[in-house]
């Protein structure tokens with residue numbers, strides 16, 4: 001019988017708690033603080049801490065209720081140890097330690113990035129009895145049908161990286177952003193355009209109304225020889241376009257739509273270019289997974305799928321047959337892309353290399369090992 005995990009994540013601006021049983025999500029509650037942070041144009045750590053403190057008990061009680069379980073049914077507690085905002089992480093960790101002691105349960109500290117990675121393996125409760133066949137947009141996910149080695153592409157507000165996975169629990173970071181994360185770049189350009197916070201979803205909507213070829217952005221780091229990424233140069237380009245449009249009195253709605261489309265394309269084109277490079281040098285890959293807040297973006301998904309397809313076709317022309325599935329594995333719902341606790345529970349349930357411990361501290365800069 002799979003273990004039942006109550007998981008908590010307070011790494012940034014969402015107070016999140018979930019219950020998972022094995023890879024099945026029984027409940028997944030996220031109390032967003034977006035409205036509180038809007039006036040600051042980003043997440044304000046002490047405001048986040050206070051809101052987590054106010055919300056956490058209610059969120060945990062609600063997730064147990066939605067899972068139709070009581071503490072007697074919980075086998076394990078999992079909590080995000082890092083990376084994240086120190087004051088925010090602290091709230092979830094102290095609560096998890098308190099509950100583990102009260103209910104005499106093992107406690108697992110979890111890496112938030114590993115959570116984003118394994119989020120693609122989560123299954124919804126309703127579909128477990130009759131698991132649907134794989135489809136191109138959302139393949140049926142489970143560890144048993146995963147073809148390792150896998151490449152995970154994590155694209156969020158705090159991280160953008162390529163991670164090679166030889167098996168669950170064994171990770172090698174192949175490349176990462178040397179400055180802003182992709183979501184952060186979208187949010188910063190959104191702030192320049194006064195689109196509110198977070199701007200990623202707004203840019204996705206505006207991009208649909210614009211022409212993505214109107215503004216010409218460069219492709220960063222083409223000669224770097226590695227898999228690292230950089231988005232701050234693209235952001236500077238966007239700022240210059242906005243300033244010029246403003247000076248010329250042409251910063252109208254259509255210009256903002258076109259700029260959103262062009263900038264979004266530039267950010268995703270850069271990720272696809274580096275992905276292609278990784279694929280070319282890792283012909284043994286079985287699958288590509290996508291996780292993180294920006295993974296909710298349909299254009300990013302489509303561009304990544306196109307990159308994988310082209311790679312497989314190019315290799316086929318050279319008579320090289322790849323083990324690579326042409327499907328891009330993505331989380332089954334958008335809620336699992338952004339910060340949530342179900343993905344933290346997945347790590348405790350699926351990574352047999354993890355050990356429980358009641359003694360650990362927050363690690364705001366925790367790296368994947």
Ligand code: KG4
Pocket residue numbers: 012155156157158159182183184186187198199200201204292293294295296297298337338339
């Ligand atoms: O994973 P996440 O919730 O938090 C971090 O761990 O960073 O990611 C948040 C980021 C924000 O930058 C937000 O603008 C971006 O994900 N985002 C999107 C979309 N939804 C969220 N970016 C582009 N398109 C979206 N649909």
Ligand code: ZN
Pocket residue numbers: 112116156158292293338339
């Ligand atoms: Zn995250």
